[in-house]
Amino acid sequence: MIIALDAMGGDHAPSAIVEGAVEALNEYDDLEIILVGDEPAVKKELLGKRFPALRIRIIHAPEAIGMGESPMAAIRKKRNSSIRRAVDLVKAGEADAVVSAGHSGVVMALALIVLGASAGVDRPAIAAMMPTFKKPFVLIDAGANVDCSPVNLFQFALMGNAFAKHILGRPSPRVAILSIGEEESKGNELTKESFKLIQPAGLNFMGNIEGKDLFSGEADVVVCDGFVGNIVLKTSEGLAETVIKMLKQEIGSLPTGRLGYLFIKNALRGFKKKTDYAEYGGAPLLGINGTCIIGHGRSTSKAIKNALKVASEFSRKKMHEIIRQEIEKNKTMLPLKGNPVAAG
């Protein structure tokens, strides 16, 4: 399993990226990694580290793309960016998968341009793992497509279902549409039309799910457009952090503050582990001809190590091929051609 890893992407690049690669190599014997980035900088990070040197390579790609750059302009101008070169390696068959914690808009666009969408997929989508009280669920689309059609949501349901089945091992994933009421009649135009498409498709469809029930863990796959999905993802992240901060503040303001904090320190650590994005590593971009894992901008070495693990699993199981077949199998379900609206 050979994975092209963008060494320049993310807030803590290249150090956290290189460190994560080394950790992964030491943990997974079947892994080979191509570090794509500024060679001197990457070599400096590797200095003094112990790792199986035969399973690591560096490809020099000095141009980094900043988080604030416009995706299309950056792609046009920087033909030797680390993201570009990493995706190219998958296209050329030199790598089985690509992992990047860089500018997610650029990663998505390049994956789509270079590798292409799977046959029959109108819009590739990001599938994010969301922790709950019970077990994580798949949120799809978590931010790739801001304006979506019902056909897009139908395909997200099929792709999320394949993810939950083959990667999470849920035999019959419960699929739901994120909406503002459980009844079929509740929601906006998009969710109501999507409901009609998804319901007869033979999935284990549980109908609409409301925001308040997301974290009880009843659904395995939750479908929405990328605007709503990204807002849910980030609101949850921000809120969980705020709740912990507020609780710490409350504990600190009590006379027993320091002592109380000592008692719950371990509980907080356990909670953080369960809700830490780094545990899941990265979110796959589903619906393209290849394996592409998008890491969190704040990726730590642990997040990168786990993203490499996810990439390896998706690639080994040939998830992109499974998804292509699922879409193919269901194409007769579609009464109309997808009506894609420009991505933002």
Add this chain to the structure above:
Amino acid sequence: MIIALDAMGGDHAPSAIVEGAVEALNEYDDLEIILVGDEPAVKKELLGKRFPALRIRIIHAPEAIGMGESPMAAIRKKRNSSIRRAVDLVKAGEADAVVSAGHSGVVMALALIVLGASAGVDRPAIAAMMPTFKKPFVLIDAGANVDCSPVNLFQFALMGNAFAKHILGRPSPRVAILSIGEEESKGNELTKESFKLIQPAGLNFMGNIEGKDLFSGEADVVVCDGFVGNIVLKTSEGLAETVIKMLKQEIGSLPTGRLGYLFIKNALRGFKKKTDYAEYGGAPLLGINGTCIIGHGRSTSKAIKNALKVASEFSRKKMHEIIRQEIEKNKTMLPLKGNPVAAG
């Protein structure tokens, strides 16, 4: 100040509603309440309670509307419902405001049909108070309009601004659009077009805000369509509850579990008070000719008492008149007529 209170609305009606009315009467001297509902049931709840009897009246309206009923069908069939009669009292000038924790779709529809939208307002909207690490902000629209136009969002910004200024006492409210990136270019078609309308309007506009920053408390007013707003509202509610549940579970699984829990019990109580919807009582429906406060379906007596307080404040300050003037003042800013899409 006379407030018409729907005695039959909400999961704990009529007991919690009547109890909340009594608490409010005992606390606020200038308040008179008309309890609208099934008279025998309401009288039974009042039995044995101490309250200033001269400031309370009952109007018999025996028909209750269930949470699962279709709003328009229920409105057509049940002409003597408690919600209907309570709204009618405002229209007739017999009450200054109406408070209901009943079927929110029905309350909104009746407020719009009976009282009417303010001159110039295309779509009335629900303004919900959201707790943050610092101070609460106004989320508008929290669920009244599932499909919105940029003109709707522009008007929500004006209405939310008036709320934050006159009710929350923020001299120059910071107004933001909820989106998936801070830059103007980030978002969906709706937020990008809304940005262009809101930016030149002379508000203290801070641009887009992302989900992850909502709870840091930087914005006073956050504008979005009612679908997104309702999902954010309910996701936050569900997540905060889940975080506490997960933390308790973590604490319980430690050897020091019971002891640790004792230490943080007070902290949890303080946190709950800060994040409890009941502290805010209810969310006003802004942009109608009158004062209408929508209570939470799970309203406790405390929530009802606070909703009555909110209703009283909105009415005393003539918020609906202030909002009408704000919309009037800004109507030349609008390049086009609102393009309302049917509410779901």
